[in-house]
Each structure stands twice: as structure tokens, then as C-alpha cells.
Amino acid sequence: MNEDPIDARDAAAAGFKALERGDLAVARASFERAISQGAADAGICFALSRVHYRSGAAADESAALDEALKLDPHHVPALIAKGDLYTSMQDVRAAAAYYRGAIDVAANLKSLSPELRRELHRAEDACERFARSYEAHLLRALVGQGLADPGTERFMHAVDLLLGKRQIYFQQPKHFFFPELPQIQFYDRRLFPWTEKLARKTGLIRDELRAILSSGDAFVPYIQRAAHRPAFDPRGLLDNQDWGAFHLIKSGAEVAGNAARCPHTLAALRDVPLCEIEGRTPTVLFSLLRPGAHILPHHGFMNTRLICHLPLIVPPGCALRVGNDTRPWREGEIVIFDDTIEHEAWNPTQELRVVLIFDVWRPELSDKERALVAVMLKAIDQFGGPRREWTD
Helix, strand or coil, X not given: CCCCHHHXXXXXXXXXXXXXXXXXXXXXXXXXXXXXXXXXXXXXHHHHHHHHHHHCXXXXXXXXXXXXXXXXXXXXXXXHHHHHHHHXXXXXXXHXXXXXXXXXXXXXXXXXXXXXXXXXXXXXXXXXXXXXXXXXXXXXXXXXXXXXXXXXXXXXXXXXXXXXXCCCCCCCCCCECCCXXXXXXXXXXXXXXHXXXXXXXXXXXXXXXXXXXXXXXXXXXCECCCCCCCCCCCCCCECCCCEEEEEEEECCEECHHHHHCCHHHHHHCCCXXXXXXXXXXXXXXXXXECCCCEEEEECCCECCEEEEEEEEECCCCCEEEECXXXXXXXXXXXXXXXXXXXXXXXXXXXXXXXXXXXXXXXXXXXHHHHHHHHHHXXXXXXXXXXXXXXXC
16 A cells, blocks of 8 residues: 655655755655655656766666656656767767757747756757767768769758758749649759850840930839739838839730830840740849848749849849859859749849849740640630739
8 A cells, every 4th residue: 555645745855855965875765765656757757867877877867767758758857868868878869869859848948947958058069069970970971972073963952951951942833833843943054055145145235234224213113013903012022112123025025115225135035945925924124123122032923934034233242042042143144043942032232233034944844835834824814804913
């Protein structure tokens, strides 16, 4: 027959006092008595594990921690102590799992004692140390097999994802998703034969742009209020001149007055496989970011096209992020990317940034698939009232 539970609580209290003054034998006996009388909770089992730790009894310490975590799987000190135990055994993977478990649990706690905060910082430091060691171990194995040689860029990206140095991003088009297309953030412009010839026209195109800029503010807000649609403005750019546009071709049709001012630009694009969808594409425009402008993260409309930038006026510090890859624009170097992967852009300088933007078909689509996409989107536009413009 069990003794009075009050005695069990008294035994636990005596155990904590004995542990505090360093009397390990009394502490152990007191905690074991409390547990045997049915007063066990995670705190008492954890305290018993500290007795075993200070006594050098690793097996008993592990058993007490297991019992504490069985009673409360979210007991942060026990999780950290279990990580410490596995660290001493050089089982880095198990140690990291317990440390990360403690960190994750603690993130949801409303308050933490100073002592527990110190312990969590120690666990975080251990995880970072393990991560560095793991990375060095992998790189030692891979460098000998040619890692970082030309042609290994995709594999290096995969290693970064494995190590948690990059985040995984997928295509998330706002309107139309074509399945089984590769998830590529930035395309290698060398895969597109037309880029070299177009890049050589940068100077002529920039001259036409400068003439437009010098003639006054011919740019309009890139995102404008649309008739027959709610005027939501999640990124603060609706009717905002910070992101300006000067369209040469809009929704598949030349903007007569604007196009006439840029004959060299349009001539330079004649050999480019522009995405042609009646009433929708191609779109060709000069895109302007004013000083301090930031285009917040967003997604494009369909993944059957790619967006191309020819940088024309680019102060140092301006950049484009697509997925987990951030790249500065460089004047005359064409950038090709999938805008259905989350992307953003910024101009932190005191000068204008201007690029020529146009869209091309994805090279993975067959001629038949391109034709079907075009017919489908045209049919969508013919249904149920005026179509909505694509503004980003």
C-alpha cells in the first residue's frame, strides 16, 4: 500500500533542497522515494537526472531523462540535457535533434527564465557548431569529385538547400499553371542565342531611353487602378510613380506614340522569340524604379513565359531577388527569370534605375503547346465581360 502522497511531496521537496546543497545521496533517495510513491512528474525526473549527471552515472541519467520526456515531451531543460548527453557520446545527429526540439518548444513559451535563456543560447551555439562541422565534412567529400567546377551549379544549389542555406521556392502563378516545367529561378542567358545580338544594341536602346527621360515625365505608374475591379493595393504601388512604365508594346499591341519614339529598340527585338498571345502579350516597356523604391515580393501570372530584363541605367546597389537567388543588374547583361517564383526588386540609391522588360516563351514548350496556351487565354478573355489587364 502506497504511503500518504503528502509524504511523497515532502520527499520531493527534501530532494530539491539536498540537490541545492550538493548532498547527492540524500537527493537521490528523496527523489526515488517520491517517484515510488506515485508523485513522479517531469520536473522530479529531471531533477533526478541532474543527481545522476553530477554523480557521473550516464546510463541512469539517460533513463531519468527518458522518463521526464515520457511524462512531458516538451520539457525544455530535459531536451537540452538529452542533447548534452548525446554530445558527450559524439552522437551529433541525435544531439542536434534534441537541441532543435528544445529551441522549437521554447519559441512558443510566453516567458523564459534567464537561466533557461542561457541554456537555449548554448543549444543554439551547439547546433551552429554541428552545422559547420557537417558542411565541412560534406565539402571535403565533394570537392574531390569536382564540386564548384563548371557545370556543377545546379548541384551546388542542391547542397545549399540540403544545408539549409537556401529556401525552396516553387512556381506559384497567379492565373495559369502549366505542369511539369522545370523550377528554374534565373536562366543562363547563354542558352538563348538571341541574347548576344540584343546586348550589342544596348547603347542604341539606352540613347532612345535617355531621349524619353529628357523630354519630361512620360512614364506612368506600372500598376494602375483598373476599371471593373476592386482597388486593392497590397504592396503600396497602386498609381504610384515609384515604379514607372513606358510601354512600347502593351497587351500584344504597339503603343503608337511611344513605339514611334523607339525604332531601334523595336528593331533590336525582331529576332527575339517574344511570347505572342492575342490581346495579352508580348509586353515591351522601359521599367523605372525611382530612388528608394522597393517592389515587394510577388508572383507573376503564368509560367509559360519568362521575363527578360536588359539593364540600361543601373546605379550600384540595385538588385533583383528571384526565389533564394539575389543578383545585381549590370548594364548590358540580359537577365532571364521565371516571375512565377517569388521575386522582388529594389533601388536603394538616389538615382533612377531603368531596365527594358519583355517576355519570351519558355523554351521547354513545343509550338503546339504554345498555340494551345494562346488559344486558351484568348478564350478566357472572351468570356464574361471585359478582361483584366496584367499589371505585374
